[in-house]
Amino acid sequence: MDNSIRLLALRLFVRVAMTGSFADAARYYDLPASSVSRHIAGLERTLGQRLLYRHTRAVRLTDAGEHYFRDVQRVLDSLDLATEQVVGGAKRPQGVLRINAPVAFGRRHIAPLLASFQDEHPAVEIELTLSDAFIDPVQEGADLVIRVGVLSDSSLVARKLATQHFVACASPVYLKRHGEPHHPDELSEHNCLVYKGTRGVQSWYFQESESDQAQRYPVKGNLYSNNAECLVEAALQGQGIVLFPTWLVFDALRDGGLVPILKSYQALGEAAREGIHVIYPENRLRSSKVAAFLEHLFLAVGDLPYWDH
Known part of the structure; x- marks a missing residue:
């Protein structure tokens, strides 16, 4: 295996190790999947070690492959950085x-x-x-x-x-129909639209001042989603209350589609800012x-x- 072919084989191996997919590596380097497999098989023959376990639906690293992947990735990163700086x-x-x-x-x-x-x-x-x-x-x-x-x-x-600032907000239509809560305890009487992502259901915290400890308030509603923008859209349609960072709702607040509530409290998505x-x-x-x-x-x-x- 000459040096140019070996370098390509190393890059293909790293991509397969990262994604767990020969097809992904083939698309990324614009090569046939059979070519990716052939290059990596040649690398394994040269090393005298199996680097990957190949299964019908998945590819995973062997123990030797794990160690080799970490070392090769560092070397390729350094090589790319050196090339960038010289060229x-x-x-x-x-x-x-x-x-x-x-x-x-x-x-x-x-x-x-x-x-x-x-x-x-x-x-x-x-x-x-x-x-x-x-x-x-x-x-x-x-x-x-x-x-x-x-x-x-x-x-x-x-x-x-940036520091992340949260705000609880709802549409004017929702607040006219259901009234505006003036204390976080009152959220239990409202339809709260809740984010549910990879770390589970997002909690809602509020504190009265910087010196107070943030308190978690239980909320519930008829819509949960792992897509925050879907929940914002539902709030804009008057479905309920959301608690999100200002970077997500700033345009809706600016345009008046959503209005902040519980403004005498600091809203948080976690117990700490x-x-x-x-x-x-x-x-x-x-x-x-x-x-x-x-x-x-x-x-x-x-x-x-x-x-x-």
Whole structure:
């Protein structure tokens, strides 16, 4: 196996390991699936080790494959970074920038920035993946991940984009029909539209002042969804009350489709105030395309996020 073929085989192996799919790797590199399988089989023969267990519906790594994948991924990342710096340098970001973000935040606040960013940096290709699942950037090969919510301890670099502010709100039609609650206890008498995602049902918290401890209030309603925008749309139609971050409902509040309630209380989605962070592996700090996008993102959002104006 010569060096060029071996490098392709390594890239194919990493992609299959990341996605668990030969078909995905074939689509990604625009190759026949049979070619992907042949390259990886050749790599296994060269190594004298089986790297993947192949099943009808799934592909998974062997123990040897797990160790090899981690090492190869680090080497390929370093190789790509070195190539980027030599060919493009800091003055000309280039290459593929892989970004992962939650569905609603990515659609509303990341996707609209891409055209202007790529106008400034035409040599950068972007692969944007939207998912509400928490991913490991190293495992998934992402350059940047937008993480909304409480940030767990991690060896990754984290940079805070904004503090997350929540608001409870409903349409004027709903409030005229059912009345406006003046204390969180009264929410039990209202139809609350509740987000139910990968971490379960979102709790509703309120506190009277910064010095008070946030208190959880039980809520229920006739609509639960793992898609926040569907719940916002239902609230706009007068179906019930929602509690969401301002970055999600700012336009509906601005246009008057939704109005804030319980304004003398601080609304929270967790017992502690949450943030919006950009996380990335430490070696991405040396990437000019990552640095350029971070600058573009933070400038667009602003010190006081535009959705909180």
